[in-house]
Amino acid sequence: MTKHYKKRNVVKKEAVTTKIKNWSISIFLAVLMLFGLQCYSGTSSLKFAQVSDVHFYTGQNNTTYKMIAESSKLLDDAIEQINSTPGISFVMFTGDQIDKPFEKELRAFLPHTEKINAPWYFTFGNHDTMFGGYLNPKVYMHLVNNYNKNYKFEKSYYSFMPQKGCKVIVLDTIIRDRLTSNGRIGEEQLKWLDKELENSKKDTVLIFMHVPVIEPYNSPNHRLVDADKMEEILSKYKNPIGVFQGHYHGAKITQKNNILYVSCPALVSYPNAFRMVTVTNYRNKVVFNIENKETNLKNIQKLAKLLVFGTTIYTGEEKDQNGTFTIKK
Numbered sequence: 001m002t003k004h005y006k007k008r009n010v011v012k013k014e015a016v017t018t019k020i021k022n023w024s025i026s027i028f029l030a031v032l033m034l035f036g037l038q039c040y041s042g043t044s045s046l047k048f049a050q051v052s053d054v055h056f057y058t059g060q061n062n063t064t065y066k067m068i069a070e071s072s073k074l075l076d077d078a079i080e081q082i083n084s085t086p087g088i089s090f091v092m093f094t095g096d097q098i099d100k101p102f103e104k105e106l107r108a109f110l111p112h113t114e115k116i117n118a119p120w121y122f123t124f125g126n127h128d129t130m131f132g133g134y135l136n137p138k139v140y141m142h143l144v145n146n147y148n149k150n151y152k153f154e155k156s157y158y159s160f161m162p163q164k165g166c167k168v169i170v171l172d173t174i175i176r177d178r179l180t181s182n183g184r185i186g187e188e189q190l191k192w193l194d195k196e197l198e199n200s201k202k203d204t205v206l207i208f209m210h211v212p213v214i215e216p217y218n219s220p221n222h223r224l225v226d227a228d229k230m231e232e233i234l235s236k237y238k239n240p241i242g243v244f245q246g247h248y249h250g251a252k253i254t255q256k257n258n259i260l261y262v263s264c265p266a267l268v269s270y271p272n273a274f275r276m277v278t279v280t281n282y283r284n285k286v287v288f289n290i291e292n293k294e295t296n297l298k299n300i301q302k303l304a305k306l307l308v309f310g311t312t313i314y315t316g317e318e319k320d321q322n323g324t325f326t327i328k329k
Contacts, residue, residue, distance in 0.1 A: 043282050046166055049082045049091045049118075049293075050208070050275040051075075052246030053266035055099040055127065056109040065249075065307045066268045068099050070300045072112065074267050077295050078274050079115050085276065088118040089162050092170075094246035094264060095125025095210030101133025106140065110147040119150045121160075124174045125210040125246065131179040137172070157189055159196050165281055167200040169193065173211040173224060183211025183224045183247070190226070194233050197241075204279060204286050205241045212245035214261040216252030216320075217313055234259055240286035240327040242279070251316035253290065258327050260288055263320075270304035271315050272297070285328050292321035 054075050057068035067074065082088060098105040106128075113120055122144070129135050137156040144151050156172035171193065173183035185193070197205065211224045213231060224230070234241060241259045249266035251273070265273045272295040280287045295301055308314060315321065 045280045047087045047278045052094040052264040053096045055268040057099040058108050067304045083117045091120040093122040096127040101135040123170050167203045167205045169207045171209040173209050181222045197237050207243045211247050216248045216250035216263040250314045251320045253320050272301045288325045
């Protein structure tokens, strides 16, 4: 009787021990799951396309290194690629949408944009409203609004929030009081930029502009004359900032601490490409995944390659074309 009692008591103790172990494992798994949720809570992704230097032209002749006679075909090909990519939040044209600042050129360009499935925006290039041309920003923006009801901005520089935690800032870098390929932001716009950044310290900021802050290669006649002032403003802020640029027709990616400078190749020139960018926001970092998307029109691309003296100045190195870049918060 005593042996039976002891045996039953041992069984009970083992059962209690087993329950404690199961509870411990359950609690451990619950804590692990909670930790995982805390690590990845708030994780979100934003995907957009950057198309630069389309130089749309209704004429029949190409010039120097620009395939402007094929610009409509190249544009349609880029739009087709963008539309076939799921999850695009918006498309940004970073200047020189048209090659010559005439209303007929812009009116010929805009119907192509109606094919874009996602909202699209733009920044001005020097070819869009250059000195001596008929088009000025007010007329240009009015014409765009007739084809793009999503574009309702009153100034040539503006900002919007494509999603929570992400601020888009579009700058106007064009000098319009003289004929030049240099760019300038100006004091008024720099003050506005500083205020926008001040109000977005907790956001990932995406800045779009035509004339670059960081040159993909040296060209004194194309550079931003007040780039140092913009860099001074940007250096005040420690949140993740991506600066997306055009103008030089060259691919280049430069990371300076929390700021990523991305120069986009031109659609009209070799390698006839655009950018596809995915920005993923984690609890303690932001990851930029950048893809170079070349045209599918390989015959045009081959001809474009023959028109340039050196291809690497435009294509950049492999790290300037595709890559993943992490900015810690």
